[in-house]
Amino acid sequence: MKKRTFHNPVGVGKFTGLWLISPFILGFSVFTLYPFLSSFLLGMTDIHGDFTGPSNYIDVLTSRSFRSAAMVTMRYTLILVPLKLIVSLLTAVLLNQRAKGMGLFRTAFYIPSILGSNLAIVIMWQFLFTTDGLVNQCLRLIGISPVSWYGDSGNALFIIILLRLWEFGSAMVIFLNALRDIPAEYYEAAKVDGCGSVRAFFSITLPMLRDVIFLNLVLQTISAMQEFSAPYMITGGGPMGSTETVGMLIYDEMFRYGDTGYANAVSWSLFVLITAAVLLLFKITGKLREENR
Template identity: 40%
Template structure:
């Protein structure tokens, strides 16, 4: 009897030891698998951000030793730099117009694709392609050629005896072309909306039809409330992305932000200060102001979400 008890105790201890050993091995394996991401995150995000924060309080031109200037860069930005205010104004106008346009188009297309069709898969691919290539230099060049003085749009206008529109000679219309390009890149938001639409129970619509609700009423009372978490996610992500827009403005205006700084988005201004004026410290301060601005706006979105974002536990 004692021998049996000892053997059972040993087997229990052995199984516990083997279990702990297996857990340790799994933990080590897990860290090994995520180590490339952790190393990349540290090397290419955390370390550069730390260096940028350090440079924001220095005067540095890449050629001479960094000189500590305290808050001078920030003082100059807020009180002595009209181009900063112009870049901020242009970027805010761009975000306010581009984000709703992109989300509205994305939701409308998602609702169309959500209808049963044999070609729905092909439609998803076709509509998603602009989002894949939309931020590329080639697409920006294409967009510049479409809206240029001798571009496709003016060619069509002249063919029907209408006066051409010189989009890139007027600040308002030049920014409009960038907004239209952003609206064309709706693919990623569309797929997320489509996923949300497919998760709405069909029972809601059947009950609404029995009560005599029309399509518009169903959209307002069922579709939109059920999609509010998806709308919130897309709103936050697209707002951040729009604040960071750079390539279209750089390519279309050759890095100048013309005409009259009408397309001088914030990221382009940071680039100009860093790589045209070689004011790395000043550019770093500008970048940190943008980070703080995006963080504040994101916090406002989260703080106000409780008033309009419905969870699954709430009634629709």
């Protein structure tokens, strides 16, 4: 076997780099790997901490509460993520033009994503959707009858979806940076060939952004599937469990009912769900991402 040579500056041994990244190695072991494995094992204990084997995991898979929470989380993710990607991409395209005042607009669209997960904003959001809150008042102004946001199990989830959609700025910034890297010549050449701006969007912009769209898709899916603080503060999981996400279920099992084992079994199941979702995204977008390479 050929011995590997290490390319380092003169006088630097092969372990210098390892020393430098040692904080990361230690941190990864203690704060990521250990809890990850330990969560799996904790999932096999009962409420007194005694080992019970996989019974919690079987409970999770067969219980109504997990199935319902998983459905809520899926519904939430499937509605929120595509909406957020479309809105952030279109806004980024609009903002990417060379025109006066774009910097100001960029800031305006970005601010909600910076402040959005702050609890102050979550509290404010709660009051926007009350019976006589700002949203219903606005609906009334344009002649739509007010909506019962909290009373209806179909609507309550939309309070949270709208909050997270309002924070599309973070995805938008990633798109804006990628758009800036597309050479302007492409668009000029397309224009010479008589290609309109809509066509240019579909034939140049979208294919060029393929990787970034995928990155945003994965990042947004992972964070949406973990949603906890907004339903916790705004709806408390109600009405009738219609906003009880898996994240909420984990918290409730752990800190309300004190069932560490079950809570960990749920959180591991969520990890499996998230991994499955990401793998699925890789799979279904695989062809699209590989085209024209």
